Amino acid sequence: MSRRVVCLRHGQTLWNAEHRFQGHSDISLDETGIAQAARAASLLASLRPSMIVSSDLRRAFDTASALGRLAGLDVAVDKDLRERGGGEWEGLTRQEISAGWPLEYAAWDAPGGEHVFDVAERVSSSIRRWAAELDPDGLLVVASHGAAIRLGVARLLGLPEELWSALGGLGNCSWSVLEEGRRGWRLLEHNAGTLPEPIQSDDSPEATQP
Template identity: 85%
Template sequence: MSRRVVCLRHGQTLWNVEKRFQGHTDIALDETGIAQAARAASLLAALRPTMLVSSDLRRAYDTASALGRLTGLDVAVDKDLRERGGGEWEGLTRDEIRAGWPVEYEAWEAPGGEDVAYVADRVAGAIGRWASRLDENGLLVVASHGAALRLGICRLLGLPQELWSALGGLGNCSWSVLEEGRRGWRLLEHNAGTLPEPISSDDSPAATADS
């Protein structure tokens, strides 16, 4: 047995529905997102997590808190688990971004936003720090964001950047499971907890199949 990490994306927000880039903007869960968080909590509580940590943005923190209430665990907060910053794109829809920045849209590089490699390092570093505090056979649940988690997972798995789009996006309140082995981290499950459906996320169109 070894340490495991559940990477849990937050529940739905109104901006997810409207396909707006959220980034660091602090958007609350909508009614559907609150229900999604409660459902995910009921499923993940059965795994008996031993530690909970969340992004400082409330859509992630409120998702983690639903699990905290069931398990009796406190939710630690780490700003390094924030979503990828969207710069000038925050609050804009996909259509508005495509129309205003066609070249940058294709590369999914927001003016004034964060570089994907930086976000991958930031999130992977945070997950690694918290996982290192686990007891043997402990289970950490990390509540974060779609692009942030996908990029962090890719970095933890040691994937070259040109292959990062091969790992698909995460649906709202879906999760991925990582296990620490002798040769590093391996992916046990990805985008679990939901049936395949369109994903509304700040993640790149290549990862979310959102053209």
């Protein structure tokens, strides 16, 4: 029996479709995003989550609410699960950003935006805080944002900052699954769109022996 966390990225928005930097801008789900949230909810509800917590931005909260309705759970809100702040880049496309800030674009460091370490720290701390309220076999669903989840998961796993980019991004309404093991948190699935399956392998003490 172990605690698990599903980190769910929000559904598509118009700005996603237009490849605009969203950051803290409060953009709603579009029709595709609403359908994506409904599909994700239908799958994740079968896992019988114990708790659902969301970023305060509506694209994440509406995604979480679709699951909450099926699972019969209220959705808690935590501002620490917000996306990385984009400063002067919010609302701009990658082409506009690269043209206006070529050096900053190369480093992906928005003027007036948040540093990746600060995002990783607040998101991972939020996940730890909410997971601590779970029963030993509980499941927490965290509805958040692409960069926020990637950075928070990397920090939660204890990866050094220079390796954070080794974790790829998440598609809209895809998720990552974390499990609390004897030596801390471990990543079971990343950028998934299907339900997690039990794993038995030779590097696990729970593996079935021949």
